[in-house]
Structures are given as structure tokens and as C-alpha cells.
Amino acid sequence: MKRFDQINVIPFIDIMLVLLAIVLTTATFISQGQIEINLPTANSAEQIEDQTKKLTITINTENKIYLEDKQLDLDSLSSALKNIDKNTPIVFKVDKQVVFEKFVQIIDLLKTHKLEKFSIITIEQP
Numbered sequence: 001m002k003r004f005d006q007i008n009v010i011p012f013i014d015i016m017l018v019l020l021a022i023v024l025t026t027a028t029f030i031s032q033g034q035i036e037i038n039l040p041t042a043n044s045a046e047q048i049e050d051q052t053k054k055l056t057i058t059i060n061t062e063n064k065i066y067l068e069d070k071q072l073d074l075d076s077l078s079s080a081l082k083n084i085d086k087n088t089p090i091v092f093k094v095d096k097q098v099v100f101e102k103f104v105q106i107i108d109l110l111k112t113h114k115l116e117k118f119s120i121i122t123i124e125q126p
Helices: 010-030 074-082 100-112
Strands: 055-059 065-067 070-072 090-094 118-121
Touching (some): 065 074, 074 100
């Protein structure tokens, strides 16, 4: 009878690599929503079609403005919007606790740059 002197660790390494791939994939999906906002609800919410080339403007509870997850002030946002194509769809996410004046300032800025193709994201009321 042959004596068993070694442990085969190759199956253990294969299992660990699969677990590592699962963890890395899951961690990538979790980190997507970096700006925490509490969206308002609406009764007349409509589903918008998924547009691949859209621009996202977000305002969080601290009234900080983000353009595609990059924090900007109003002047920087205005400069960034100058180069945007007029037909680019804009998705507007605003926390429900944001001061209405900040909302109006952003809408006015969009209108100034003739960017009138925008949607306001809300949560549909159950």
C-alpha cells in the first residue's frame, strides 16, 4: 500500500480563485452608487428609455452639485455645459431635501445653454 505523504492544494487554489472573482465582481457593482440621494416620489412618473449617451447631474442633501460623479460649483458646471451637444439627454437627480432655489438655478443654467432635453428622476409611488 502506498503511503499518502502530500496534500494536493491545486483544487483549493482553484476554489479560492473562483471566490476571488466573485468578490471582485460583486464589489464593482456595489460601488456604482457613490452619491447618496433620497429621490422624491411622483404619481405620474414615466419610464424613460435607456439612452447610452446621456449626462447625469446630481444634487445631494448638502446641496453639492455633481456632473457625472464629479463635484462642481455653478460656474464650473456652466463652463462644462458650454461644450455639450444640444441634443444630449440630461438626467437630473435631486434629493428631496434640496432647497428649491438650487433646483431652479440648475434648470435656468440648462435653459441658458439651450439644453432643454432633460428628465427629472423620481421614484414611482406604489
